[in-house]
Amino acid sequence: MGAQDLAIWLNHFEHHALQPRCVSHGLSDVLRPDERKLIASSIATFQLGERSEGRTLLRATERFARESQLPHLPRIIELLIREEQRHAALLGAFMRDHRVPPKTTDWTDRIFRLVRRLAGLQLYVSVLICAELIGHVYYRALELATDCERLQVLCRTIVSDELAHVGFESQLLFTLRAGRAAWIRALTRPAHRIFFAITAAVVWPMHRSVLRKAGHSGRSFLRSCQAQYDFYLEPTGLLAGRYMDAHL
Ligand SMILES: [Fe+2]
Ligand SMILES: [Fe+2]
Helix, strand or coil, X not given: CCHHHHHHHHHHHHHHHHXXXXXXXXXXXXXXXXXXXXXXXXXXHHHHHXXXXXXXXXXXXXXXXXXXXXXXXXXXXHHHHHHHHHHHHHHHHHHHHCCCCCCCCCHHHHHHHHHHHHCCHHXXXXXXXXXXXXXXXXXXXXXXXXXXXXXXXXXXXXXXXXXXXXXXXXXXXXXHHHCCCHHHHHHHXXXXXXXXXXXXXXXXXXXXXXXXXXXXXXXXXXHHHHHHHHHHHCCCCHHHHHHXXXXX
16 A cells, blocks of 8 residues: 555545535434344444544554554544544434443453454454454345334445445555565465454354344355455455555
């Protein structure tokens, strides 16, 4: 990822910061009691995950940006964290309006935060992108699992941001891996793939009521997650030529 790529990403995130995402008024906003029961715990877990202040990520980014002379990078990460907090605010407003209690803690969220706190930037981004890719599959499923128009639009809004996030984070991860010795890179890729598969397998039972309502079986959910992983992190075609061949 060069200075030119970062300038494009900075422009993207600055543009979105000036026009923060919102869900337009006037949409149907009825959440049936059975839907509320189905999604309450699940949506609260994801809302908690979106609330991170990202201080560890910012500190690690600033260090890497100084060493690598990538001055735009900390600002991009700061804006990306703000977008996540915007997702948390939009989900939080929806939950408040429908009396869905927020969570203050969750064991998966605690593990994610602990790993990220202990980690350097590469491990942090590796963990973050797993959460983002699985979140992408989840929000698409949540949209299908509800008839509430406001929630459907909210899910689509979040997914459109997450698409950009994983695009940026995958490029950043390739760049971070490129700085490592070849034998470390050779171990890192399969290890990350295994970590991702285990994470997706842990997410399934916790959110299966929503995922099943959207038509997923355990197998189809894992397949969808894997397809996302392959698209962004094991790409073929043009992207592979540009990043994988150059860096891995
Ligand atoms: Fe998000
Ligand atoms: Fe994201």
